[in-house]
Amino acid sequence: MWVICAKLFTFWYYINMKKRLLSGIQPSGTIHIGNYFGAIKQFVDLQDTYESFIFIADLHAITTIQNKDILSKNILNVAMDYLACGLDPKKVCLFKQSDIPEVAELAWYFNCITTMPYLERATAYKDANMKAKEVNVGLFDYPILMAADILIHDADVVPVGSDQKQHVEYARDTAIKFNNAFGQTFKLPEVLILKEVAIVPGIDGRKMSKSYGNTIPLFGTDDQIRKTVMSIVTDSKKPSEPKDPETCNIFAIHKLFLKNEDLENLRKRYTNGGLGYKESKDMLYEEIVSFIKPMREKREYYEKNIEEVKKILNSGGERARNNIQNKMKIIRDNVGVNI
Numbered sequence: 001m002w003v004i005c006a007k008l009f010t011f012w013y014y015i016n017m018k019k020r021l022l023s024g025i026q027p028s029g030t031i032h033i034g035n036y037f038g039a040i041k042q043f044v045d046l047q048d049t050y051e052s053f054i055f056i057a058d059l060h061a062i063t064t065i066q067n068k069d070i071l072s073k074n075i076l077n078v079a080m081d082y083l084a085c086g087l088d089p090k091k092v093c094l095f096k097q098s099d100i101p102e103v104a105e106l107a108w109y110f111n112c113i114t115t116m117p118y119l120e121r122a123t124a125y126k127d128a129n130m131k132a133k134e135v136n137v138g139l140f141d142y143p144i145l146m147a148a149d150i151l152i153h154d155a156d157v158v159p160v161g162s163d164q165k166q167h168v169e170y171a172r173d174t175a176i177k178f179n180n181a182f183g184q185t186f187k188l189p190e191v192l193i194l195k196e197v198a199i200v201p202g203i204d205g206r207k208m209s210k211s212y213g214n215t216i217p218l219f220g221t222d223d224q225i226r227k228t229v230m231s232i233v234t235d236s237k238k239p240s241e242p243k244d245p246e247t248c249n250i251f252a253i254h255k256l257f258l259k260n261e262d263l264e265n266l267r268k269r270y271t272n273g274g275l276g277y278k279e280s281k282d283m284l285y286e287e288i289v290s291f292i293k294p295m296r297e298k299r300e301y302y303e304k305n306i307e308e309v310k311k312i313l314n315s316g317g318e319r320a321r322n323n324i325q326n327k328m329k330i331i332r333d334n335v336g337v338n339i
């Protein structure tokens with residue numbers, strides 16, 4: 001009887017145990033609707049399925065931001081952005097990377113088993129080098145710090161954009177190398193590529209991206225949003241002429257905000273003629289503003305209650321740091337520095 005109960009309990013525990021998710025976000029300036037639909041929304045959707053740890057990668061940011069005012073402002077801004085977009089601190093442990101100094105210690109152990117040519121193969125490093133920038137050692141070592149982030153938490157899954165896939169592979173390689181050198185210590189994390197649910201087009205029709213300067217800011221003022229919407233590039237058809245919705249940059253963005261029936265009605269108005277681009281832009285402006293209204297209000301709340309944001313980050317940091325103490329003991333034991 002007891003044996004059966006124990007077995008049932010183990011089974012129940014097993015199916016109820018959530019897998020652990022971990023990801024880092026770079027604190028790098030204002031976010032736009034492309035970031036939201038391309039990544040943040042999916043991130044927020046995952047928080048119910050996994051035991052989630054999300055951190056602001058401030059140590060990584062120092063490889064490019066070397067100004068204390070900008071860095072600390074960016075850290076708080078990105079925290080407020082994600083909280084406003086729906087990241088729930090009751091479900092997710094949200095913290096600053098720098099609140100776990102052990103990550104830098106672990107990166108050092110990893111550095112000692114990593115070779116230079118291996119890091120020279122990283123695409124991010126090759127890109128930076130090609131741009132003839134002086135690459136700092138921190139940037140060169142970026143994948144190793146990231147491996148430490150991931151492995152210190154025994155993460156099962158790491159959701160990232162496809163540009164970060166190689167970095168998660170570096171983390172897996174590093175786990176294997178460490179296990180071979182010092183004995184079984186780390187499990188191998190799986191990458192979870194955030195599929196771009198929609199390729200979010202920018203105001204010029206190319207993919208929305210800060211580097212193209214074609215973004216619509218997510219938390220912009222009404223004026224900023226109106227200005228960018230009004231500058232969406234179109235052809236010069238008159239309002240009365242029928243238009244092709246599938247080649248229209250305004251329509252492409254409508255698709256993110258309108259549901260089936262409303263979208264179909266708009267599609268008809270395009271093909272029938274009689275809808276001017278100006279009117280379509282006015283409609284889009286209203287859609288965007290009403291969509292982001294609740295998020296904007298939440299963000300304004302956090303801006304006024306910045307101490308609450310700091311508290312969320314601090315308690316997240318404490319929880320995350322407590323969580324990794326056992327792991328660090330095992331790591332130090334296996335390396336041989338614990339005597």
Ligand code: TRP
Pocket residue numbers: 022023024025026057060145146149150158159160164167
């Ligand atoms: N490199 C990631 C980015 O630029 C941020 C990051 C740092 C990260 N450490 C991580 C992501 C660990 C996932 C896991 O987006």
